Amino acid sequence: MRKQLILVLSCVLLFTTSVGVSAAHVSGVFTGEFRVLTEEDKPVENTVAGVGVEIDIDGEVGDAGSWKLGLDAAFHQPLNKVRENIWDAGDTDAAEENLTLELDEAYLDLYSIGGRAVDVRLGKQYVDVGVGDGLTAFHLTRPIQANYLDEMQNTRAVTGVRIDAFPKDLHIQAFIQPRVTLNKTGENITTVYRKIEQNTMGDLLAGFGGQFPGPGEVTIVPQAHPAIPPTYDDDGWGLTLKASKLVGSYDLGAVYQRGYGPDPILYMFGYDLQELEIDSEKGQAYLPLHLHQGHLPLQKIGLTAEGTLRDAGIWAELAYNIPKAGFFDKGLDSEIVPKAYRFTDDKYITGLVGMDYFLKNGVYVNGQIIRGFPQEIAKSMVKTYLVGNAYQDFLNSRLRVEGSAVYCFDDKGWMLLPEVVYQLKKDMQVFGKLGISGGDEESMFYHMKDLTQALIGISISF
């Protein structure tokens, strides 16, 4: 990762010095926070202290374009370990584990290529062709980066070339992605995913164990084969195309997207009877069950629409999802596999519809009904959600009280994210957030209960 960072920095510096850019503009934000995971055994002692800095440097390339470089660095450490690390200052490895360094954006904009109405952005950048608020059915260019409940909508910049062309009244966007960028989840969320996975595996193993009836016992031993990070070598580069146009008072768009599911998914399981191990002393037999995970190649074709209905903003997306044929082993679509995990390459539809409005008393409200969250990439996974958000400013606009809620109609899972932000003075804010989730025991949000948290912090812009 550092090699990549150094490479990009070198390229930008080389470029900026060779082309003769105007003076660079530097800005950033420093944050400090304390986060309590309330479901932990000793939540106060395990309070995580964190400091972070985000730095943006940008500049112009004469009239030809502009450039930007964004770097994020963060350090998180449970308070009860801070002291021992101070005493054991030589243990730099321990410190490094808690240090994250991320190249956020690093791109070069070139305007009016060849004198035409064509702009190009090269490098690492945020790409969102959807019209949804924070979520989109066209998520293959929006991998998630999160470690806590309140970060579940944070996304990563993706590497590629974006071309924006404006022939007449049409806007055509193309994003070509030679390098796959996957979801990046921290230890906390990974642990939750692992828990969900273990539950699933438990059901699967129970079902699978039933395949070996008889007087002797066969213990099925799961043997996971981690997903190999995908490349575009086999399936062509990642591609997103969108054509949009203002028709009447509505912006209508048509989208094609090709890429990979950003999370690994079980695509095959099996055993080899030759691997059956028999422990004659215990009278027990062990059979490894090989579980293979991979990243699903996925295509999407769909439509977007956004506009206003009287004084309300409205938007909608519809996507027809085409998983790669034959990716999933036929064995997954069997009775012994729990219903939700019978992954198939069946085509399916996802989408969303939303509306927002400013009430006369200054309250902003926003609601979306979403069919299919980004991690739901196979037909059997797709669920329907209601997502809402509202805020109001108080104390002369210095205090913002905001709340977001998610509810899943299918598994009755829910999540609440209330927060307050107070503008202490120019460029300085203090904030407090809660993250609570729950629901039926089978729901994803129920398993996320361990991530229930309270957070306070301060941010200073410069």
Add this chain to the structure above:
Amino acid sequence: MRKFGTLLGTLLLAAVLAAAGTASCFAMSGQDVLDRVKEEYGDFQSQVVTMQIKTYDGETLVSDREVVVLSRKVGDVNQSLLKFTSPRDVEGVGLLDQGDDIMYMYLPEFGKARRIAGSAKSGSFMGTDFTYSDMSFISYDTSDYEAQLLSENDEAYELELSTKSDKDKFYEKVMMTVAKNNWFPTQIVFYNLDGRLEKELTAYDVTKYGDYKYPQRLVMKNVLADHRTEIILEKPEFDRNLDESLFTIRSLQRTRIRY
């Protein structure tokens, strides 16, 4: 009912006559004064200006932002493009108003422009004491209002402005004081829908830039909340040839506006 109808008719007639009588007392009508203000100060076809926007809660400086604003008139339609250049939390955020209630906001962290609802016009403009609709007063664009002359003395005219359409009615009334010596609207006072005095907009340091006079500083004071917004207007340019391609999503999503 019929009696009531007759009575209402009589009252309306009396009101019309009274209004006509009032109007005839003054040399100019309210609309004449408003048109003259616009002619003197706001008759430009396009404008480019950099604004430094500071908000104060009491005496505490709460925010200090810089924004570049381009605007132009196309027939009866006003179009504007606005881009924040600092500080970091709003840098790159843009707002495009193409007229006819077609407005987009560009958010750099998503790399895309989003349509915004007409109801956003009644809300605070980026935490300032201006609503989106108040921003039109900065350019002396009073095309959404009708004016009635309430009084005049040796020094000034006092106008009451009311919106032409109830849809755009965010205030009970807006009062404008216009200086007679230079036709400058020295103060605009906003009464909220409860009829209470809510905000006062005052202009300072009127300077001549080519054919046009323009203030260098504007202060919007929220008297109900002890909050104020100060706008320092830097290097305004008028009647530049601003191409229609500037008022597009293409221009909105660029890091910097080029014109």
